[in-house]
Amino acid sequence: MSGPDTDLGTRSDTSRAVAFSDAIFAIIITLLVLDLGIPDVPPGRLLSGLLSQWPSYVAYLxxxxxxxxxxxxxxAAFNRIRQVDRGLHWMNLLVLFSTALLPFPTIVVSHALQEHNNADQRVAIAFYALIGAFLCATWLAFYHYLARHPDLLKEQVKGGFFHGERFRALAGVVLYLLAGVIGYLVAPLIGLVIFPFLPVFYALTSAGLYQLRVTRRITHHPSPPS
Structure with a gap:
C-alpha cells in the first residue's frame, strides 16, 4: 500500500471527480428515455399502441x-472521501463505465418483451443480469481499493464498514447472476421479477449497512432525555 506522501502529485480533492460523475449520470438518464417513442399505428389506434409499449415503460422505470x-x-461514498488518487479515479471510471451500459440491456429487454419470443426473452434477461452483476462487481473493486487506501478518507470508518460495503456489492453479483440463470433456464418473467428488488436494497442501504443498523438501533432504543 502506498503511503499518503508518496503520490501527492497524483492526488486531488473530490470536486472534479464528483462533477464529472454527475455529468455522466445525467447523460445516462437522458439516454434511457430515447427508447420511448411514438408507436407506429394507424389513425385511431394510438391508445392501444401506447398501451402495447408497456415493457418500454417498465424497463425505463x-x-x-x-x-x-x-x-x-x-x-454517499464520496461524502466519506477526502482525496482522490490515480487508482481511485480509475475505480470511479470503472463504476461509471458499468453504469453507462445500463441503457443497452434495458432496450434489449424492452424489445424482447414486446416481440413475445421466449428464446429472445431468455437471452435478454440473462444479458441484463450480466450487466447488473458487472456493475456490482465494479463497486466491489471500488470499495476494495478504498479499504487498501484508508488515508484517502476524511476520517476513520468503523471496523465493519468496508466488510459491509463489499458484502453489499458481492450480494448484488450473486443475486443478479442467480436471476439471469433462473430467467434463462426456467422462465424469463421470474428472473425479471427479481431485478427490482436489488435497487430497493441498495436504496435502503445507500448510507451503508452499518448506518442502517445504527438507525434501527436508535429507532428501537432511543436515548433517554437529558
Whole structure:
C-alpha cells in the first residue's frame, strides 16, 4: 500500500471527480428515455399502441430507478472521501463505465418483451443480469481499493464498514447472476421479477449497512432525555 506522501502529485480533492460523475449520470438518464417513442399505428389506434409499449415503460422505470440508486450510493461514498488518487479515479471510471451500459440491456429487454419470443426473452434477461452483476462487481473493486487506501478518507470508518460495503456489492453479483440463470433456464418473467428488488436494497442501504443498523438501533432504543 502506498503511503499518503508518496503520490501527492497524483492526488486531488473530490470536486472534479464528483462533477464529472454527475455529468455522466445525467447523460445516462437522458439516454434511457430515447427508447420511448411514438408507436407506429394507424389513425385511431394510438391508445392501444401506447398501451402495447408497456415493457418500454417498465424497463425505463426500472433502469431510471437503478441509476438514481447508483447516484445515491456514489454520493454517499464520496461524502466519506477526502482525496482522490490515480487508482481511485480509475475505480470511479470503472463504476461509471458499468453504469453507462445500463441503457443497452434495458432496450434489449424492452424489445424482447414486446416481440413475445421466449428464446429472445431468455437471452435478454440473462444479458441484463450480466450487466447488473458487472456493475456490482465494479463497486466491489471500488470499495476494495478504498479499504487498501484508508488515508484517502476524511476520517476513520468503523471496523465493519468496508466488510459491509463489499458484502453489499458481492450480494448484488450473486443475486443478479442467480436471476439471469433462473430467467434463462426456467422462465424469463421470474428472473425479471427479481431485478427490482436489488435497487430497493441498495436504496435502503445507500448510507451503508452499518448506518442502517445504527438507525434501527436508535429507532428501537432511543436515548433517554437529558
Amino acid at each position: 426500472a433502469s431510471y430507478s437503478y441509476v438514481a440508486v447508483v447516484w445515491l450510493n456514489h454520493k
